[in-house]
Amino acid sequence: MKTALKVKLLGLALLASSSQVNAADWLSLQGEQPAVVAPKGVKVPYRSKVPKLWGFIQVNYKQDLGTVSDFNPISNKNDGINRTPFSLLNPDLQSQSGVNLFRARLALRGMADNDNLVNYFFMTEFANNGVNNLAGHGNVATFFSDASITLKHVPYAKVRVGKFKYPGSEEGLQAVFVSPYITFTNMTNQQLLERLVTNVGTVQTGLAAGGAKTDHYTSSEVTQPIGAFRDTGIQIFDTVDIANDWAVSYAYMHGNGTGISNSSSDSQETNYGFLALEQTYGGRGYFTQALKFYLWGQSGKRSLLSNDGTTTTRVDTNRKRYGLGMTYYNYGLRFEAEYMKAEGMIYTGAKDKNPDALQEDWQFQYAVGDENKADGGYVNLQYEIVPKKFEVFGRYDYLNRLTNDEKAERDFTTTTLGCSYRFKGPTRLDFNYLIRDIQAPNNANAQTVVDNIGDRVEVQFTAAF
Template identity: 25%
Template sequence: MKTARRLARSGLAVAILSATLFNAQDANAANWFALQGISPPTAPLFGISGFIEPTVWAQPGVEDNLLHEVPHINLIGPDFSQNTTAGILRARIMFRGNLNPEISYFVAGEFGDNGVTRVRGGYQPALIDGHVTFSYLPGARVEVGLIRAPSAEGAMQGFMTYNFVLSSTVINQLMNQPMFNSAYLNKDTPAGYLIPGTQNLGANGYRYPGAMVFDWFRNGPWEFAYGAMLGMYGTVAAGNQSNEPMEAVRLQEAYILGGKGPFRSDIQGGIWYQHAAPRWDGVNYDMNRYGADLQYLQGYMHPWGRQLRFEYIHGNGWIDAPAAFSKAADLAAPLYQTQLYPGISNRAWGYMAEAGLFLTKNIEVNLRYDYYNRLPNNPAQNRIFKTYALGVQYHFTPLTKVMAGYYFRTLGVPHPNPTSESVSRSVDNVFALQAMIAF
């Protein structure tokens, strides 16, 4: 009990554990809608917490054989200037609490160097969460503000459950969509646009301003949860770009095997759908994303604890192909500018499968296969990304750990030309090491 009370005072992540892992009064609060939407019932008026993620990347940075340039896929984002580097990938400070038993709030700032904090090519700390939740209505809690939109389970996870340093390609490219300056226009073909890096307004980290209705219902070991959101598609960090509508919904069912909180043991399945209408060149385009996921989690931080996850994601309309190279005056323009294909006929899809096993209470090993097929409708731009990831983690506490991963990557080009074939052959593997330190 003393441990639980000490943990509760430290805010977001630690308050979650105090309420769910140690002495929870409400076991129904063990899902991402609950954990990220409301504060624990025992949380105080004001709590502060945070985490930092020092990270080291190492990859060869191989040049392609034709143009003798190092492509982006062999460089470290978000600035793509080096192939071996160290930095703070994420650094977040979070404030949350209960104004009264029915009203809770959550505000978080991001100070790490990543896609969220890179706006127009420069570093800019960002507000990554900021919402208030009202729990007056039975069966329909209402969350208003900057919200993690309901979607794929992998996009809704909290930081404490990350298993790899490098995100899944299919989740990152289809769901963590970069925003672009709609005032900039440089038409490439009737189907697409070229956008230089200076017009990239950063990514939202799966968050959008808006309102969401959500709740969860428990019947014995069964738990049903839903979330439906109406918001604005765009980026808050870049100012006036949040001006187009978006809708999102997720339904999920879980069979709870035991435990509580973000590390509970359960079998869970979900389906979801997102639609947005970003405006470009005076036209609102449809942007659709949908998918399904299934996971089995049992015995977190227990010997032989295990997890299995599978996610399928499909998208059509508004598919972007990031630049192959950073900059070079003698290269053709498409190679160093993002190519945006907004039409509804453009498609991409993929899936990821992941397994994890605790060898001891502290040591966990992980395996992931990630497949992403981008623009199969466009032979010239069709690319297939495949990654096998091997990981090992040492958990000091449920929230603080060190993880290392090795990523075997290939890039397939079904309809190659000399340049694309040269780039695909240069793709190399990545080693990444990260500490996740919570306070």
Template identity: 30%
Template sequence: MTDSTRMRALALGAALLAPGLAQAANWLLLQGSEPEQGTRALRPWGFAQLAYQRGEDTPIPVGGWTGQGMAANRLGPDKRAAERWQLHRLRLGVRGRVPGGAPLDYLVAVEAGDNIATRAGDELQLIDASLSYRIDPALRLRLGQFKPPGSEEALRPAPRQPYFAVSTAVDQLLNETFLDHDGSDPLDANAPRGPRSLYHDIGAQLFGVLPGGGPWAHSYALMLGNGNGVARLDNDNHKDLYLYWSSEHVEGGRGAARQGTKLFGWWQQGRRTLDGADPGGHLRTRAGAGVIHQAARWRLSGEYLVGRGMILAGSDGGAVPGSWNNAATRIAGRNLLPEGEAAGWYLEGGWRLAPRTWLDLRYDRYDRGTESAADHRRFTTWTLGLRYRIDRHWQVMANYQWRAAEAPGLDARADANRLLAALDDRLALQLQFVD
């Protein structure tokens, strides 16, 4: 490999992980394949994120768990406190091209830390493990465990997220929690069976960029997956189907630093089974569409999402799951709406104040249980962020979230609205290292 091709490969790898750069990127290609020229057989990579989060820990104001900790005001994954320092993520991986001359690329990564992947912070979780074969630029095949095509926020790598947390709609609709029951048993906490999906699945994907678009780049993806998250075999005979399309007007740059305007849409569908329920399962459908414009000094993006089936519906009384009520007659369990509906959207933008400093602002809204006035809950969040890139390895981030929630179909004095009014704002600070 010549010095020039080696530098080209290193530059593309750095652009994928480096914080603070442009976001109108083709994540399917950047995460699913290596550059056609200058690719090494072995390229180690990784990142670490140290975080501090703080809320007021307002207790439950009403109902059978009055005075206890409110789950939405506590920090995950264990919901024990509302303020903490944590090693949020530590991810190490290798990627490259399999030796031998064939256009066969691989990606492997594991994660440690205190998060929803490792749950208690004492586990090492396999996050990515895939092989990609380039048939031609318009057709590639990827096999293994990886992010399926979907929302822009879900596809974007963690080190390149402009905010500490994704929007509520993306988190609730796409970062799937796998439950065995709907939560109706009063003596069952309905604990998840393993970690959340982390926007990952195991399966096979066809993807590529269509030729002849001129300044437009048209990308597509078609995937068939287990629909069962990370590091877990399929637990039923149902498969998930994923479809994706994007059209981007490229205005400059390349790789993760590409500038332009991207329009995208996606659709996902599969079935989920619950213990003791209909063996045919419940249909789970997710879809969305959005646009992102990235210029040298500013960006603007938005996305609308809808979901039907397997909608998460909080916990009993708003309590931390597994907590007994004050009368010791019921355990707070995680609730699920197997046939429920939900929708959400976000609008966000960023301004480059200085060569290494970004100011970010996002508004997001999520409506769940929209099929019923009794179940309908609305969550709105304003997020203000500031990022400073110290050098190509280090970045600091500060976010403040103004969070609000209501049950719009119920009286303002109803217990549900009194509970939701206790939702706290939240501060998040993060120090990030990438290499």
């Protein structure tokens, strides 16, 4: 009932906004090099094969106002195992406050030929986030998050090969350094931003999983970086003008389903699809004045190796994600709404497996099975009090996780309020205040744990060159 109401509210938001109420064409902006425009939108009078070097850093301070608890509602005692990872800060889940170099990326892009038919894009990551230090397992270092070549020889069918952002949700597809929101929405963070696991322990059901009927597996190691909305594969895409400033964008990608790891296996192959209709009024990049409607979907396999200490068995499951939404930006007003669904392999959070109260060994827990469901979405409103300089904003987002299992269901809601001051282009200072809540509607024991959640204060400085 609650989910249906929220879907209706998002639907009304989409309809209300369709009457001239940004949409940036992220497929083209990230996938190809314009003939006479440099990466940051500066027009040049000629084609140049000189590589364009650019990058950005993001430094933030966060303070979580929740409670860190090691109370176990199953054993009814403090057993030293942390039960509230949602009150600790990513990526290492070690503290509730601190300054962090969140992103530090350096990129190189350009055209390889005089006819601008072959483009390239490379980007690496040096900072402390899920790419280099996922859940405190600092066992990876400085990954190439992007490494791709785009071929533009066939009209209406550009081809991109390599490692890059897959076509999908607007929140994941857009450039991370342009948004004033410091933290992803609940649905995007938990169910789209994939934590890839291979080796897991034995299946947990019943009381071992908080009374849930669903099969849960916990990873036995964290050896891969976060997926970062990327995959390695081949994509066919383009944006085609139709009439009266309207254009259609499409993309199909076949990927390995391995995120930004260096795995070359196709045992987790994933298919991605994207379709958008957009009317452009002017501007460029993040400040493209436009109205866009879009839908997307992805479907893939995931293989887990479960070991009970004596034997190893393979667990194969499906992972499906899809959604639809719209964006609008004009006259300093930005409105966005998106609804998303997840089926199959559902991420249910980080779990501390170290019984020492002073130490943590964070692993990832998944509900595995085609019957598993989750849905979520967000509505975002931003307004520039001073055009492209100072804006205020508010976003409501929600996630209903494991709606198919009443004991395992968790409902997350977050209202984010904030303001942003832009010095020049994407270089800016953002302030976010997050009002957070979790409900376990059919599990009183679990509710005593999730009641430890608190609000969050976040400040971030973004510098780009």
